[in-house]
Amino acid sequence: MMRRWQSHRSSLHSFSSLHSLALQPADQAGCISMFNINRLLRSRPQTDNADQAPAQDRPSRQPSPAQGLLSPLLARPRRRESRSAADTSTPRNAAQGRFSRSPLHPSSQPEALAGASSAPPRSIEHDIDDWLAQSLPMAERIPTGYNLHDGSRDTSRDVLQSAAEAIRRAATRRSTELLVDGLPATRLPDAIGRLDALQKLMLLYTGVQSLPDSLGQLSQLRHLQISGAQELKTLPPSLTRLSNLRTLQLMMVPLDELPADLGRMQGLRSLALGGGHYARLPASIVELSRLTGLRVWHSSHFRELPENIGLMQGLRSLELASNSKLEQLPGSLTQLHRLKKLDLSSNRRLAHLPEDIGQLRGLTELSLKSCAALRQLPGSVGDLAQLQLLDLRGTGLQTLPPWLARLPDRCDIKVSDHLADQLQQIRDPERAQRAAQRLADRRRHASVPAAQQAGASWNRVPEFTRVLRSVDADLGERFEKWTQGLTQNARIFGASITSADMPLLDQVVAEAIRSPEFRSTFGQFLNEHTVKTLNMDGMTQVGDGGPRVRGDVKTAFAEMLKHNIMHTQDQETALGLLQQALQNSGLGLARERLLRSTNQLTGRAEMWPPLKAYISMHDVEGKAAQDAAITWAMAQLDEAHEGVIGEAEAKQESEQAQANANRFIERRARVLLREWGIH
Known part of the structure; x- marks a missing residue:
């Protein structure tokens, strides 16, 4: 059961359907x-x-x-x-x-x-x-x-x-x-x-x-x-006399200080602090021997953890995100041998990690996302044999250390696009060499990249397919089946492919060529949106008797735009991408479609995915709602792990928290659309 919960935990950032x-x-x-x-x-x-x-x-x-x-x-x-x-x-x-x-x-x-x-x-x-x-x-x-x-x-x-x-x-x-x-x-x-x-x-x-x-x-x-x-x-x-308190959440509360005797609250299992005006935590916090989760986030004042934080041997999750004045970590942090998750994301002044951070043998998640001052990593990171996620996007790294190859194969290493080729070279040099050869062949035989060719004829699809095959043979094959399905849909249902679709498809193909991360996402999109059946020989084929593909070119473009917004660190850049799409008449994005488009896989009404991605990840209010839902879901998972509540109850609580966040995000969308003049 807990293995299934790990899968549920890893998907908490995904966008749930809106529930009443x-x-x-x-x-x-x-x-x-x-x-x-x-x-x-x-x-x-x-x-x-x-x-x-x-x-x-x-x-x-x-x-x-x-x-x-x-x-x-x-x-x-x-x-x-x-x-x-x-x-x-x-x-x-x-x-x-x-x-x-x-x-x-x-x-x-x-x-x-x-x-x-x-x-x-x-x-x-x-x-x-x-x-x-x-x-x-x-x-x-x-x-x-x-x-x-x-x-x-x-x-x-x-x-x-x-x-x-x-x-x-x-x-x-x-x-x-x-x-x-x-x-x-x-x-x-x-x-x-x-x-x-x-x-x-x-x-x-x-x-x-x-x-x-x-x-x-x-x-x-x-x-x-x-x-x-x-x-x-x-x-x-008197607050610290609450000896039976298990969970204390002080979110978006500008406290000048925390109680000096906070350590008296021996029943605490989870402590979440956000928006405080204090520069440090009280020294007595290390006396909270039963604390398993500590979160200090979104503070423009917080500077440091206690030097002896290593005494908090019960900690399994430590989240120190978006603290603009946090510059260093205490050396004793590496003594937290039960720590599973360490989130240091968006600490823009954090320039160094403890050299012996590899002593955190049980660590499964390490996020350094958007730590712009971090320009090098200790070599001991390569000793984290249990690591399942390492997020290096938005760091100051210009090159990747070769010891990343020592991390387990199952570890998902996320890097910015400009480091993607380096990462592939480190983790799978043979595959990287083959990809480089295919790219060289493509450049030698293609006089002009597909993304730069003129014209809006559907006859350009074969060229798109050929170029994608030269970069990734499997992706090119999936793309060919998908475009064949689009053509059959147009013939059967009269859903003709318009000249406005070609510039959109051009952008999607160009992005798949440029970005290895989107290439993977696009391959999954093509696989999910191409209807498959089994013929009499038991072989998979494009579906017969109904729609050959789900969605259309606009659906693929929305997937690309959502991906780019989610992988963009800068809010202004993300907003620019979104507003450029909103002004594209070829997409036909009326207000109601933005708020209630149809998910082509489930048939359910949902917010247009790029809009939801922007609000959830870049809009201050929307991101706060999403973060709050994730914080609560993680707390429920911890209680389920401890046996305080059942796994089914924890899952229900997590889903309800995400449903509430979705509701807030929808309200925020209505406000933003009105501000942008989309009525």
């Missing part, structure tokens, strides 16, 4: 109490109390950190319906989803307790009332990142009152989860600390400037997520 989100009503006692202004959170599965493990050992789940990521950035005002899960009712139309409780999500509250109380304790009620009275007059002036205007009036007060009601319900029903999303208040009520049944607390895009000290009283809390709190600079000292 459903809300589950919380009308049964003991259910999750939520305030989510986008109504994106599903009820979480619970088990009967009789079957539950003790509180400190009981596995639990948390919603995707991607939830709520993009909606605060939407330019168009949206109507806000301030209601918690308990208030949800049957939707007015099918597009809103089905608000019925799934049989897989039973309530965990005993029936006897469900009717035991109809109101929170009086002191909690008083505290919430006082907090609401103080916060309401200021609600419209508190920035949360959300647009709290429905087109006719500001709904901040409604949002605040709905949040107060959700907290009351959490107290009444002893809820195990609470989501506070888009809260227009500078603080939370102290009553939060008296919700002693809480195991998960999520504070997303709030205006809070401080957290109550009573937070440290939540002795059962296992997961705490704070995201997008742009005014929160410090954490309460």
Whole structure:
């Protein structure tokens, strides 16, 4: 099972289909109490109390950190319906989803307790009332990142009152989860600390400037997520008293510092920090003996790891991405013998790696992508016998070291296009020699490359085929079958090949000749999009009786453009490629086709792939949504590996996180298309 999960893990960056989100009503006692202004959170599965493990050992789940990521950035005002899960009712139309409780999500509250109380304790009620009275007059002036205007009036007060009601319900029903999303208040009520049944607390895009000290009283809390709190600079000292906390995520929170006694939180398994203003981590962090995953990312202030980080022997994943001031790594890092993943991508000042990095014998993934100052690699990298992925794209390397040949054959080494020939020469010199000979023959016999020939006649296809055969015989054969299928499709279905297709196909062929990386991608594309059947002799042949190929020349061009956008490091370059295509009348890219094109393999509607690739990898908001989904999926995989949750549950959580990210990316696409004048 875990082997299949490794495959699932490696594909997390792929783009999932858009899934609709459903809300589950919380009308049964003991259910999750939520305030989510986008109504994106599903009820979480619970088990009967009789079957539950003790509180400190009981596995639990948390919603995707991607939830709520993009909606605060939407330019168009949206109507806000301030209601918690308990208030949800049957939707007015099918597009809103089905608000019925799934049989897989039973309530965990005993029936006897469900009717035991109809109101929170009086002191909690008083505290919430006082907090609401103080916060309401200021609600419209508190920035949360959300647009709290429905087109006719500001709904901040409604949002605040709905949040107060959700907290009351959490107290009444002893809820195990609470989501506070888009809260227009500078603080939370102290009553939060008296919700002693809480195991998960999520504070997303709030205006809070401080957290109550009573937070440290939540002795059962296992997961705490704070995201997008742009005014929160410090954490309460009591936070480190949360001894049962397993997961702590502080994403896009500009904290000036972290608690000095962070090491007291001995239950922590996963710690994710993003957007902080601190230059270093507290020294006590090395005392977190059970921590398996540490992520510090997207900080313009973070400079260094603790010198003795090698003491954190439980670490399996260390991600230090996009920290613009990180220049060096401590030597003790190479003592992390259980480390499987080391992500150092987009640290543009990182110029050196520890010379003995090869001591990380268990390392399977090493990403140095976009480390522009890194101009050489230690030779010990060649000793990483378990390495499965080495990403060197966008580094300062001008030549590749010959010791890369020592890495295992299964290791996927990714390099920039200008180093692709060197890599092939190192890893497979005989094949590289054959390719060089074919290229020389092509140049000798072809007076002009296909990509530079004039004219728009379909008769140029034989020349395209011949040139591709000279570079890669197998690719040329696949291309010939594919173009034959296009011709047959045109004859059978009247889908004629137009003169506008030739310049597009010209670009695709030229890119396949130029780029070994795209050559591989294009070969896979041709294989997948050519329909095959077996004849009576059991031999594979192009399909008969239906479409010979799926898609057309425009589909191939979109594949090429997506590939180039995904392999481009510079955002402006990627945007230029995309906008040039959007202005190409031959592609016929109307707004609706961009948002809802048809996947030729699955028949499902999806966003035009190059547009989705740009938003997911280069647009700030879209990339944040995609990164958040990946972070959450990795955390679920770690919990499954530890046996905290089942593999099926972890897979479901990961897929839900990606579905949420897809939803945000679609919203962002609508905003960008409007900004680009595509209506």
